Amino acid sequence: MRAAICPGYGPVEVVRVDALDPPAIEPGKVRVRVAAAAVNFPDVLLVADKYQVSVPPPFVPGSEFAGVVEEVADDVDGVSVGDRVTGTGIVGAFAEQVVAPARNLTPIPDGVDAHVAAAFGVAHRTAYHSLRSVARVRPGDEVIVLGAGGGVGLAAVQLAVEMGAIVTAVASSPGKLEVAASYGARHLVDHRTADVRAALREALPGGADVVLDPVGGDLSETALRALRRGGRFVTIGFASGEIPRIPLNLVLVKGVRILGFLFQDLDSEEMRRNESELHELLASGRVVPHIGARLPLENTVEALRLVADGRAIGKVVIDVSG
Known part of the structure; x- marks a missing residue:
């Protein structure tokens, strides 16, 4: 072979x-x-x-x-x-x-092309379990997605919108943000050219409910500061190559929760429920990678x-x- x-x-x-x-x-x-x-x-x-x-x-x-x-x-x-x-x-x-x-x-699922099926697995499972079982996203939540042009980030944009959230996409180029917008992201931030902290403050004057972070690096603390009191920050990877060091005073003062996602930490019943829901989203064509x-x-x-x-x-x- x-x-x-x-x-x-x-x-x-x-x-x-x-x-x-x-x-x-x-x-x-x-x-x-x-x-x-x-x-x-x-x-x-x-x-x-x-x-x-x-x-x-x-x-x-x-x-x-x-x-x-x-x-x-x-x-x-x-x-x-x-x-x-x-x-x-x-x-x-x-x-x-x-x-x-x-x-x-x-x-x-019947009718789903093999290339689509291959592209759906890891990124969409990571994003969905993170949003559904770790961040506990609800309809109307304001969700910031870092790295919104990559595999996990763009999957998170699609799925958060499907779950009824209002998504702010943060990515590294106009092309990536254009694609994120096509999948329903409402606010777009180019972290290569914009003052990200100011841009998030303008887009989310009341703060965000959730940050989903597959990137790490300098963006993590900036996004954490954009959370409203009681918000949830979910870290799922460090594609930037830099593991962030978060000042714990922010966690104390803002009353936010910092959470990590690993598949093995999920409750088995929630895992089965999420996988069934994901299968239906793919089979129905409601979410396509x-x-x-x-x-x-x-x-x-x-x-x-x-x-x-x-x-x-x-x-x-x-x-x-x-």
């Missing part, structure tokens, strides 16, 4: 596309012929060995895929050859075949570089099947 291979740690340019033996199937697992894979920022970090876990090289990067089941281990129930599925894992997605635990697979770039497997390095440099708008998808 053809696959993108990380032979050793480094910048994304170390990745090469070459022939590789297909992975062997194991108990509890399923072989999927990959149609499309989506790029996420942790893929970049894993190649550089800067993620919270390390994967020894050589390995096939890629954490999100969609395709058709080709083989099922004898002990697996509920998944059959020919099923259209999407799935996630730490690595392995940027290849013509992937072997994944059956429990990590989700059926693709924005695919900003679609590249062939041979251009995996270019796809990773778009995400690494923060130039991607929405999701970058690798067309594996051609």
Whole structure:
């Protein structure tokens, strides 16, 4: 099979596309012929060995895929050859075949393209669980989304609007903000050219109820200051590469809550409810991921570089099947 291979740690340019033996199937697992894979920022970090876990090289990067089941281990129930599925894992997605635990697979709704299904998983799940179960967003809430042009940020814009919130999008370019506006963001702030603190004060004179932060860096404290008393600040990542240091006096004086999101911390019942709601949003077409770039497997390095440099708008998808 053809696959993108990380032979050793480094910048994304170390990745090469070459022939590789297909992975062997194991108990509890399923072989999927990959149609499309989506790029996420942790893929970049894993190649550089800067993620919270390390994967020894050589390995096939890629954490999100969609395709058709080709083989099922004898002990697996509920998944059959020919099923259209999407799935996630730490690595392995940027290849013509992937072997994944059956429990990590989700059926693709009828009528949903594989590229759309691949782009929907990680970013929209992260954004939805954060908004629904951590921030507890309600209709009418004022929600600030940092990094609103990236995969998680743009998904958060879409989903917060779907939940009835009023969204202020903060992003790094007019192009990203234009896309955020097309999905319902009401207020737009370009943090590269604007005085963000003043812009948020003007857009939200009464303060925001929620900040969703997948970026970190200098923007975090500025956005925290824009919260009204009792607001909720949810941190879900540090795409800027800088972990912010928040003055705790702000938390005390403003009476806000700072919350972190990790999938493993969610209540199991809430997780099942959220996943069911997400599946319905995708199946109904009410929320469709924005695919900003679609590249062939041979251009995996270019796809990773778009995400690494923060130039991607929405999701970058690798067309594996051609």
